[in-house]
Amino acid sequence: MCTRKDNNKAEYLLQQRLKQPYYGFYGFVSGKITWGETTTETAARELKEETGLSAKLTLVGIEHKIDYSKNNKLLEDKFFFIFRGENTNGTLVKKFKGGKNIWLTKNKIHSIDKIFKDVQKIISVVNQNNLTFIEKKYKEETY
Numbered sequence: 001m002c003t004r005k006d007n008n009k010a011e012y013l014l015q016q017r018l019k020q021p022y023y024g025f026y027g028f029v030s031g032k033i034t035w036g037e038t039t040t041e042t043a044a045r046e047l048k049e050e051t052g053l054s055a056k057l058t059l060v061g062i063e064h065k066i067d068y069s070k071n072n073k074l075l076e077d078k079f080f081f082i083f084r085g086e087n088t089n090g091t092l093v094k095k096f097k098g099g100k101n102i103w104l105t106k107n108k109i110h111s112i113d114k115i116f117k118d119v120q121k122i123i124s125v126v127n128q129n130n131l132t133f134i135e136k137k138y139k140e141e142t143y
Contacts, residue, residue, distance in 0.1 A: 001028045001126050002047070002055055002085035004103065011103040012123060013051065013085075019098040021075065026109075027116040029101075030080060043083040051101050052093035055085030061125040064135040065118055075140065084126045114142060 002013040014026045031046035033039065043057050061082035067075040094101055104112075109119065117138045125132045 001082065001122060002051075002053065002088050003126060004086075004088060006103070009105050011105055012109065012126075013053075013088075013092075013101060014104055014109065014119075015050065015099045015101050017099050022116075025114045025116055026112050027119060028122065039081040040083070043081065043085075047085060048090075050093070050096055050099070051090075053085075053088045053090040055088045057083045057085055059131065060084045060128065061122070061132040061134060063118065063122070063133075066137045068137065068139050070139060070141050072139075082122060082125055082132075 004011050004013075013029065015029055016026050017023060029047055029050050031042065031050070033042045034045075037045070039059065040057055044054065047053055047055060047057075059081060063080040063082060064078075065080060066077045069075055092101055092103075106123065109115065109123070117140070118134070118136070121134060121136075125134065
């Protein structure tokens with residue numbers, strides 16, 4: 001997750017998904033590890049492919065996220081390596097195949113209806129200076 005300061009306010013780079021599953025939901029840049037690729041290489045590649053940006057990347061967390069539908073059907077069971085991206089370089093790609101990117105403050109993020117339930121927790125992890133492990137089951141009522 002990339003962060004920056006704009007007029008002394010912290011902003012976070014979010015993506016709105018424009019594909020299924022989770023059409024319209026907001027979250028962070030993510031992607032699959034390619035065979036033979038390190039997690040740091042994956043984070044850098046996905047950031048560049050989906051946003052056009054590069055950044056100084058620091059591993060700050062690992063998340064095991066399990067999503068269920070409102071009917072208790074397992075939707076996803078994934079592990080995420082959470083990287084803080086600072087000192088971004090490049091020109092932000094605002095729209096790409098499958099989504100769009102936007103910088104938002106915490107207050108604006110709080111006002112979004114279709115947002116992944118772990119977004120606020122990930123923001124708190126990114127703002128810490130220690131490695132954090134998160135493991136949680138979520139129920140997605142709106143999916």
